[in-house]
Amino acid sequence: MKASIRFLLAAGVLLAPFGSALAQTAVNRTLPLSNGGRVELSNVAGSVTVRGWDRNEVQLTGTLGDGQRLDVESSANRVAMKVVYPRNSHSSRGAVLELRVPRAAELQASTVSANLDVAEVDLRRLQASSVSGSVTARGQAGEAELTSVSGDVQSQLRTSRLNTTTVSGEIDARGGSGEVSANSVSGEITLDLGNVQRLSAESVSGDLGVRSSGLQPGGRVNLETVSGSVTLTLPARTSAQLKVKSFSGDIRSDVGQVQRPRHGPGSSLDARIGSGDGDIAIQSHSGDVRVSLGR
Numbered sequence: 001m002k003a004s005i006r007f008l009l010a011a012g013v014l015l016a017p018f019g020s021a022l023a024q025t026a027v028n029r030t031l032p033l034s035n036g037g038r039v040e041l042s043n044v045a046g047s048v049t050v051r052g053w054d055r056n057e058v059q060l061t062g063t064l065g066d067g068q069r070l071d072v073e074s075s076a077n078r079v080a081m082k083v084v085y086p087r088n089s090h091s092s093r094g095a096v097l098e099l100r101v102p103r104a105a106e107l108q109a110s111t112v113s114a115n116l117d118v119a120e121v122d123l124r125r126l127q128a129s130s131v132s133g134s135v136t137a138r139g140q141a142g143e144a145e146l147t148s149v150s151g152d153v154q155s156q157l158r159t160s161r162l163n164t165t166t167v168s169g170e171i172d173a174r175g176g177s178g179e180v181s182a183n184s185v186s187g188e189i190t191l192d193l194g195n196v197q198r199l200s201a202e203s204v205s206g207d208l209g210v211r212s213s214g215l216q217p218g219g220r221v222n223l224e225t226v227s228g229s230v231t232l233t234l235p236a237r238t239s240a241q242l243k244v245k246s247f248s249g250d251i252r253s254d255v256g257q258v259q260r261p262r263h264g265p266g267s268s269l270d271a272r273i274g275s276g277d278g279d280i281a282i283q284s285h286s287g288d289v290r291v292s293l294g295r
Helices: 002-022
Strands: 025-032 038-043 046-053 057-064 069-074 078-084 095-102 106-111 115-130 135-148 153-158 161-165 171-174 178-184 189-203 208-225 230-235 240-246 251-253 267-273 278-284 289-294
Touching: 025 069, 038 046, 038 095, 046 106, 057 069, 057 078, 153 161, 161 171, 171 178, 208 240, 230 278, 240 251, 240 289, 251 267, 278 289
Parallel strands: 038 078, 038 106, 046 095, 046 115, 106 115, 115 135, 135 153, 135 161, 153 171, 161 178, 171 189, 178 189, 189 208, 208 230, 208 278, 230 289, 240 278, 251 289
Antiparallel strands: 025 057, 057 095, 069 078, 240 267
16 A cells, blocks of 8 residues: 555656646747738736748747637737736746747737847837836837836847836847937936937936937937936037036036036036037936047
8 A cells, every 4th residue: 555655656756747748738820910010919927039030920839838828819900919827827837939020010019027039020110018027129120119117128129219118127228329218217227329319318326328329410318317327428529519417426528617616516517519519418416427529
């Protein structure tokens, strides 16, 4: 009797991994989509990978966890897919998905705790968001909006309009141009951009590090922090009116003279760079400000 019990226990241990594997469900769906159509994907946990291709089709492959199902709505111009989780699924394994999207499509992808990785795409519009997962985007998009609450946001998109937002995560965006917006509460913001027309970056306690290869004629830059430091690097050929204000932080600049009142805190700088075509405004309450002009 004891030997039988030991046998059953041993068999249960050996079969447990197979039971876990059998609990997963394979996903392989391919649906047509007209040129410029919209693709929507929603998942809670696990991971989501998005890649582009030249077919006028949307393809979703991967695996679903125990008790999960995939809801699909499809028409000629829209494909919407959502992973539905069972109630009280705290122990349920997240879905691991790979999505293929056609060129010129509009993509809206959202997750809760799953990381979201978008690459090798050429999209008309990209909206990628997560609550606690990271959001990474590479490739090309006419315009893009990347958001996360506590996860990091990384972008290497070639796009003329980029909007990035986090609460406590970090933002690292490289290669954007045209209109760029970045907002964070406590996360650090690092921007390495091309020629910009409108640039806005704000943080409460996170540092701002901004580099741009140029400011388009009549362009505007606005950088604001409360306690974070600000570093702005622009080429020497930049043409703009520069205004910097800080309540208790230090201001250093390659151009202009820092002014300090005789009584009370605060410092400011008002200088002209080149012919002064554009406008650059920097404000910081207690963080330091550094403005550098390269070659």
